[in-house]
Amino acid sequence: MMDNTKMHKSLGIDLKAHDTLIRALPELFKECFLNKEQDLKSLSYFYSVVADIHGTRVKELIEHKNKGPVIGSFCIYVPEEIILAIGGQLVGLCAGADFWVPYGEQIVPKNLCPLIKAGIGAKFSKTCPYFQVIDLLIGENTCDGKKKAWEILSDMVEMYIMDMPNKKSNSGLKLWQEEVKSLCNFLEKKFSKPISFDSLLKAVQKVNAKRSALNRLYETRKNSPTPISGIDTLLVTQIGFYDDTERYTKMVETLAKECEEKALSNSKSNDKKRILVTGSPMVVPNWKVHHVIETSGADVVVEENCTGTRYFKDNVSIENSLAKEDLLKNISDRYIRNINCACFSPNTDREEEILKICKDYKVDGIVYASLSFCTTYMIEAEKIRKVAKKNNIPMITVESDYSFSDLGQLRTRIEAFIENL
Ligand code: SF4
Numbered sequence: 001m002m003d004n005t006k007m008h009k010s011l012g013i014d015l016k017a018h019d020t021l022i023r024a025l026p027e028l029f030k031e032c033f034l035n036k037e038q039d040l041k042s043l044s045y046f047y048s049v050v051a052d053i054h055g056t057r058v059k060e061l062i063e064h065k066n067k068g069p070v071i072g073s074f075c076i077y078v079p080e081e082i083i084l085a086i087g088g089q090l091v092g093l094c095a096g097a098d099f100w101v102p103y104g105e106q107i108v109p110k111n112l113c114p115l116i117k118a119g120i121g122a123k124f125s126k127t128c129p130y131f132q133v134i135d136l137l138i139g140e141n142t143c144d145g146k147k148k149a150w151e152i153l154s155d156m157v158e159m160y161i162m163d164m165p166n167k168k169s170n171s172g173l174k175l176w177q178e179e180v181k182s183l184c185n186f187l188e189k190k191f192s193k194p195i196s197f198d199s200l201l202k203a204v205q206k207v208n209a210k211r212s213a214l215n216r217l218y219e220t221r222k223n224s225p226t227p228i229s230g231i232d233t234l235l236v237t238q239i240g241f242y243d244d245t246e247r248y249t250k251m252v253e254t255l256a257k258e259c260e261e262k263a264l265s266n267s268k269s270n271d272k273k274r275i276l277v278t279g280s281p282m283v284v285p286n287w288k289v290h291h292v293i294e295t296s297g298a299d300v301v302v303e304e305n306c307t308g309t310r311y312f313k314d315n316v317s318i319e320n321s322l323a324k325e326d327l328l329k330n331i332s333d334r335y336i337r338n339i340n341c342a343c344f345s346p347n348t349d350r351e352e353e354i355l356k357i358c359k360d361y362k363v364d365g366i367v368y369a370s371l372s373f374c375t376t377y378m379i380e381a382e383k384i385r386k387v388a389k390k391n392n393i394p395m396i397t398v399e400s401d402y403s404f405s406d407l408g409q410l411r412t413r414i415e416a417f418i419e420n421l
């Protein structure tokens, strides 16, 4: 692995604190990924990306800055297509490490979700090279915590905020269409790069291809036994938030092909219970819930969250698109109609979606995993519990942060849940 010290120094990283952060990752990585049997060769690419998480990709992004901007985001509502169309690269700022939480708590209240605290802490501690490399951060007014966090972060990094409707009504859709158009105008001006119909079309096709590849991979998990573990699929999906889009798509396609072949040649069945994980996003390196479920004897076969199906389901339509405006409208439509974030009220589409996924993936039970203080997802658990009960699908709700202090308690509850399925 290359020595990244010089590069990190040039980004203004606090090297001493960064060393502590990086030392924590290999242990966790070893436990979750390396210390288990693995027969999927194509996973080695994804393992190598995360093993070198602050190295090669950061170097690529620094080099990319000669050609176009590097832009950060915290939410899957920020349309990657528009960033690619101005020649930019979009990076999901992971904020999944407990290391950053105490830094965040120096600035914001403790009773906020770990994702927000870690996000602020990552910037404040100057230990995340992705945060250091971005030219702009695009925030979105989804939950209240994030809305207020942007005000604090905007003192540390240049930000552009997208407003979000609360309802998927016609007026909500109109507001979002305007927001998508305004983002496009803003980026064109800021980076002096007009977006043409062709450049936007190409970007839409690239992101659609990425979504289709992930969809193909997830389809293989419908097999029993599933050819790929839940924790490996989670890792693959998480990498999609910051890897180069085209290279990543190819790698996911290769992996999906290997999984298809493995599923076809698999003659042995297993009687492991099949689990759907739903709730708040699980960003790198938050592998805790999957790790507990899969070391308790069950398989996570699908995730209905933003680091799961919500990230890639449904492509942007290119049919009958003759002008840039048509594509922008189709982009707005895909994001607003098809992502069922708990920030919407009502959010009945999510209930239907979960039932459909349970049927398609032959799910035996639901683990509803909410991040602590993630109010919207915690409250919405009640609606999902009712709908699951009506359809005879057992569900357990767990609330956790990024620390390992509740690992024993989490394991006891999840093991008991799996045993009762
Ligand atoms: S849960 Fe909602 S706010 Fe959070 S990343 Fe997903 S869409 Fe965005």
Ligand code: SF4
Binding pocket: 113, 114, 115, 116, 142, 143, 144, 145, 146, 280, 281, 371, 373, 374, 375, 376, 377
């Ligand atoms: S995890 Fe929940 S509280 Fe945290 S940023 Fe996302 S929606 Fe907001």
